[in-house]
Amino acid sequence: MNSPFTGIPDFRPDGYLPEGMHPASEAEVTFRFGTANRQRRRLVLRVRRWVELAHRIDAPRLFIDGSFVTAKAEPNDVDAVVLLPSDFEERIIANSDAAIELEEMLLTRRPEEIFAQEDETDWNEGRSNSSAEPVNPIPVEKVLWRR
Structure with missing residues (x-):
């Protein structure tokens, strides 16, 4: 069953x-994972900045993962993979502030x-996790990234 306020499913018993x-x-993402406490609010600010940069460079997708998208009360971090647009290098050369900021990060x-990948196939092949923790990324939908 999904949470009543979001399409993100409920956590399993293991969190x-x-x-x-x-x-x-x-x-x-903000509502579900970023409001419960100070640590989560701090991490969601990072996510929101990454979403803004992804929008400004026309990234096809941004994936969010890590302990941030678990039931842990105090997540350690939030992992992200941005799928770079094919013209990312050209945007840097053209002095796009967003592309330069993201490249610096x-x-x-x-x-x-x-992290960054140039195509989704590379990311899918490299996203296996060597630990026992499941890898369940949250793709932040492009539809909200209106140009």
């Missing part, structure tokens, strides 16, 4: 989401939880 991808809007690994 993780059911296996699979669970598309959600920025508002759904990716190159300096600050914050260390954001």
Whole structure:
């Protein structure tokens, strides 16, 4: 059964989401995972910045994962993978503020939880998790990223 306010499914008894991808809007991610306490509010600010940058560079998708999308009261982090548009390098050369800011994050690994892939196939192949924790990313829907 889904939570009454979002399309994101309820957590399993172990505190993780059911296996699979669970598309959600920025508002759904914020409401479901980013309001319960100070740590979650701090992490959701990071997510919202990444969503803004992804929108501004016309990224096809942004995936959110990590302990942020679990039932943990105090998640350690929020992981993200942004699928870069094919013209990302051109945007950097054209001095796009958003592309430059995102590139700096990716190159300096600050914050260390954001990654980039150039296509979804590469990301799907590389997203296996060596730990026992399930990998259940939340793709933040592009439809809210109106141009």
